[in-house]
Amino acid sequence: MFRFSSILKVLLTCFFLPSDMVASEDDKFTFNGFQGSKLSLDGTAVITPAGLLRLTNTTKLLSGHAFYPSPFRFKRSQTSRVLSFSSTFVFGIVSEEIKISGQGVLFVISPSRDLRGAQVSQYMGLFNSSNNGNSTNHILAVELDTIQNPDFEDINANHVGIDINSLISNESTSAGYFVGGTGEFRNLSLVSGDPMQVWVEYDGRSMHLNVTLAPIRSPKPGRPLLSSAIDLSDVFEELMYVGFSSSSDPFVASHYVLGWSFSMNGDAPALDLRSLPLLPRRSGEQARKRLEIWVSFTATLLVLLAIGAAVVMVRRRAKFAELLEEWELEYGPSRLPYRELYEATKGFSDKELLGAGGFGAVYKGVLPSSKLEVAVKRLSHGSRQGIREFVAEVASIGRLRHRNLVQLQGYCRLRKGELLLVYDFMPNGSLDKLLFDQTRCRVGWGQRLRIIRGVASALQYLHEEWEQVVIHRDVKAGNVLLDCELNARLGDFGLARLYDHGTDSQTTHVVGTMGYLAPELMKRRRATKATDVFAFGVFLLEVACGRRPVEPHLTDERTVLVEWVVENWKRGTILAVADPRLRELGFAAEEVDLVLKLGLLCCDPLPAVRPSMRRVMQFLDGDAPLPEFESTYLNSAALALLRNEALDVAMDDFCSMSYLSVAESSLSGGI
Numbered sequence: 056m057f058r059f060s061s062i063l064k065v066l067l068t069c070f071f072l073p074s075d076m077v078a079s080e081d082d083k084f085t086f087n088g089f090q091g092s093k094l095s096l097d098g099t100a101v102i103t104p105a106g107l108l109r110l111t112n113t114t115k116l117l118s119g120h121a122f123y124p125s126p127f128r129f130k131r132s133q134t135s136r137v138l139s140f141s142s143t144f145v146f147g148i149v150s151e152e153i154k155i156s157g158q159g160v161l162f163v164i165s166p167s168r169d170l171r172g173a174q175v176s177q178y179m180g181l182f183n184s185s186n187n188g189n190s191t192n193h194i195l196a197v198e199l200d201t202i203q204n205p206d207f208e209d210i211n212a213n214h215v216g217i218d219i220n221s222l223i224s225n226e227s228t229s230a231g232y233f234v235g236g237t238g239e240f241r242n243l244s245l246v247s248g249d250p251m252q253v254w255v256e257y258d259g260r261s262m263h264l265n266v267t268l269a270p271i272r273s274p275k276p277g278r279p280l281l282s283s284a285i286d287l288s289d290v291f292e293e294l295m296y297v298g299f300s301s302s303s304d305p306f307v308a309s310h311y312v313l314g315w316s317f318s319m320n321g322d323a324p325a326l327d328l329r330s331l332p333l334l335p336r337r338s339g340e341q342a343r344k345r346l347e348i349w350v351s352f353t354a355t356l357l358v359l360l361a362i363g364a365a366v367v368m369v370r371r372r373a374k375f376a377e378l379l380e381e382w383e384l385e386y387g388p389s390r391l392p393y394r395e396l397y398e399a400t401k402g403f404s405d406k407e408l409l410g411a412g413g414f415g416a417v418y419k420g421v422l423p424s425s426k427l428e429v430a431v432k433r434l435s436h437g438s439r440q441g442i443r444e445f446v447a448e449v450a451s452i453g454r455l456r457h458r459n460l461v462q463l464q465g466y467c468r469l470r471k472g473e474l475l476l477v478y479d480f481m482p483n484g485s486l487d488k489l490l491f492d493q494t495r496c497r498v499g500w501g502q503r504l505r506i507i508r509g510v511a512s513a514l515q516y517l518h519e520e521w522e523q524v525v526i527h528r529d530v531k532a533g534n535v536l537l538d539c540e541l542n543a544r545l546g547d548f549g550l551a552r553l554y555d556h557g558t559d560s561q562t563t564h565v566v567g568t569m570g571y572l573a574p575e576l577m578k579r580r581r582a583t584k585a586t587d588v589f590a591f592g593v594f595l596l597e598v599a600c601g602r603r604p605v606e607p608h609l610t611d612e613r614t615v616l617v618e619w620v621v622e623n624w625k626r627g628t629i630l631a632v633a634d635p636r637l638r639e640l641g642f643a644a645e646e647v648d649l650v651l652k653l654g655l656l657c658c659d660p661l662p663a664v665r666p667s668m669r670r671v672m673q674f675l676d677g678d679a680p681l682p683e684f685e686s687t688y689l690n691s692a693a694l695a696l697l698r699n700e701a702l703d704v705a706m707d708d709f710c711s712m713s714y715l716s717v718a719e720s721s722l723s724g725g726i
């Protein structure tokens with residue numbers, strides 16, 4: 056009997072499957088470190104000399120995969136249920152910056168080892184925008200995700216999730232574990248740089264998938280972090296590969312696996328934690344350590360000599376002088392070398408100048424190392440005060456991720472308070488150039504509405520969906536850029552903060568752009584979500600009417616856009632203000648009507664009346680009807696107040712320099 060069954064097994068193996076495709080006989084494996092192992096690796100994945108499996112390196116925008124070379128039989132036949140399996144591994148994420156990381160690590164069970172069609176960055180080297188969510192993927196993944204991506208409905212920037220065929224998790228929860236005995240929940244930070252152990256266990260009979268996480272020295276918690284009833288029989292194919300996927304990002308981190316075991320139909324073999332290779336320390340930390348040692352071992356004289364030499368060098372190469380202070384080490388890779396930016400922009404050549412607006416001049420460039428097309432913004436800060444907060448903010452802005460925001464790639468700080476910010480290059484320029492060019496504008500209504508929705512969605516993200524509230528402070532058509540697919544991308548967010556930090560008594564300017572400033576901002580000088588909504592309201596009118604908010608050369612009621620729209624609304628002729636060019640480019644009366652009225656609601660003089668961006672999004676998507684409302688502009692007392700306090704001031708002082716940014720005027724005046 057025994058002989059017969061083993062002969063049968065051999066026959067099955069020989070005739071139905073190429074023999075080198077079947078996993079080892081006992082259907083399990085253990086790696087305590089990966090030295091000498093024959094994993095199937097691609098992309099950035101390597102086995103380091105110390106025996107660590109490193110999935111990503113610090114090269115930007117690449118992914119790495121590591122699979123056990125042969126597949127496992129998860130189902131006895133195409134239609135049968137999925138057998139029990141269990142896996143455990145120890146991983147560590149060593150980011151180059153404190154608490155800032157790349158995308159995270161995925162444990163993957165996939166019908167194929169070849170994931171070359173997958174995209175990097177937020178798709179984590181597993182899916183791409185066309186197959187994400189498609190049931191033909193047949194992929195199960197457990198994500199250890201360190202970025203909150205609104206496209207994938209992520210709950211926060213430190214979570215564990217179960218993903219089926221999609222990066223939108225079926226179930227997810229904040230990273231942590233339940234302590235044995237008391238059952239108390241403790242948070243864990245995935246990017247802490249400390250190794251952690253994960254268990255992924257599936258019971259084929261009860262069809263339950265458990266995921267458990269714990270610090271490396273803790274015993275396995277009795278209660279799993281995630282426990283989910285999932286029938287995998289439609290998801291899995293008979294033969295599947297097990298492995299890992301990961302990708303890095305502008306803010307890079309190395310993702311490591313230290314040890315790994317797997318078993319079909321039984322508990323994964325325990326790892327010998329003491330024999331696992333050690334994780335490297337954060338390179339920033341190493342650099343700091345080295346710095347400390349250097350300082351303590353070097354005599355004062357030597358330091359002085361070094362400084363002297365440095366001064367000479369700085370003098371000689373003043374062109375490439377940039378500032379690097381010790382506190383900046385933690386922002387590691389988001390800091391780009393000046394030499395590289397100088398080369399990228401051909402020495403900030405006038406030929407590469409894209410424009411000078413908002414806060415400084417913008418140059419086009421191609422980064423020599425990555426060949427990435429970028430826009431380099433050169434701004435002057437003037438005072439050194441507050442620069443530290445600002446750099447922290449730049450690093451934090453770099454983590455913002457939204458399809459309608461211009462991605463910040465990094466920064467460089469120079470002497471004399473000069474700062475360079477590096478953004479993705481937007482080939483189609485800014486919306487105002489396109490919209491206000493009387494002869495060239497070919498932007499039809501459908502596209503304008505798409506742009507409006509994009510900007511609204513970006514603002515909603517900044518206001519409500521990110522881990523902290525970000526006020527944009529300078530929403531306007533000039534800050535809406537268009538990418539190669541003409542998607543709207545909001546730029547320059549948070550920059551106005553630079554001028555808030557370290558303002559001295561004489562520069563009591565308000566930052567923002569005339570015509571977009573909410574009346575209360577003129578008085579109280581404090582930007583809020585409501586002042587952003589006001590500017591967004593003006594932006595809506597701008598896009599629907601195809602003109603700037605203030606046109607000083609028009610001397611009649613049309614001068615100030617808001618007033619002109621209100622007047623027409625009062626007369627019942629609101630559609631008369633719509634951009635006349637829309638008649639030939641395509642026009643949808645109902646939608647134009649909605650956008651104009653929503654614009655008026657958003658730029659109501661009373662902040663409390665303005666809707667939140669979430670509400671705005673609902674109106675735009677038709678998920679909620681725009682309420683009947685009476686504009687405060689039609690209340691003559693309020694209007695008089697507004698005229699006196701805000702617009703008249705604005706008109707008197709700034710009409711002759713229409714559309715001029717206040718920040719700019721105070722810059723050129725003050726420095």
Ligand SMILES: *[C@@H]1O[C@H](CO)[C@@H](O)[C@H](O)[C@H]1NC(C)=O
Nearest residue numbers: 098099100111112113114117
């Ligand atoms: C990262 O991996 C890529 C692809 O294997 C390789 O070209 C690059 O040199 C590696 N970079 C580092 C810093 O190891």
Ligand SMILES: *[C@@H]1O[C@H](CO)[C@@H](O)[C@H](O)[C@H]1NC(C)=O
Nearest residue numbers: 170171172173182183185186
């Ligand atoms: C997406 O990935 C699949 C599977 O890897 C591949 O076949 C397809 O070509 C990819 N699509 C794109 C647009 O890259």
Ligand SMILES: *[C@@H]1O[C@H](CO)[C@@H](O)[C@H](O)[C@H]1NC(C)=O
Nearest residue numbers: 185186187188189190191192
């Ligand atoms: C899923 O992928 C299959 C094959 O790649 C394709 O035919 C199908 O249209 C996709 N379904 C969706 C909803 O994208």
Ligand SMILES: *[C@@H]1O[C@H](CO)[C@@H](O)[C@H](O)[C@H]1NC(C)=O
Nearest residue numbers: 219223224225226285286290
């Ligand atoms: C969860 O998994 C199933 C497949 O079993 C899938 O059809 C469903 O759409 C998934 N997503 C969510 C968010 O539940």
Ligand SMILES: *[C@@H]1O[C@H](CO)[C@@H](O)[C@H](O)[C@H]1NC(C)=O
Nearest residue numbers: 211213229231240241242243
């Ligand atoms: C754990 O993390 C969650 C989510 O970030 C947070 O809401 C909670 O307050 C944290 N709990 C503790 C004890 O730190």
Ligand SMILES: *[C@@H]1O[C@H](CO)[C@@H](O)[C@H](O)[C@H]1NC(C)=O
Nearest residue numbers: 256257258263265278279282
């Ligand atoms: C999953 O967790 C539940 C709840 O703790 C437990 O009853 C069950 O046995 C676990 N299943 C597996 C496969 O570990």
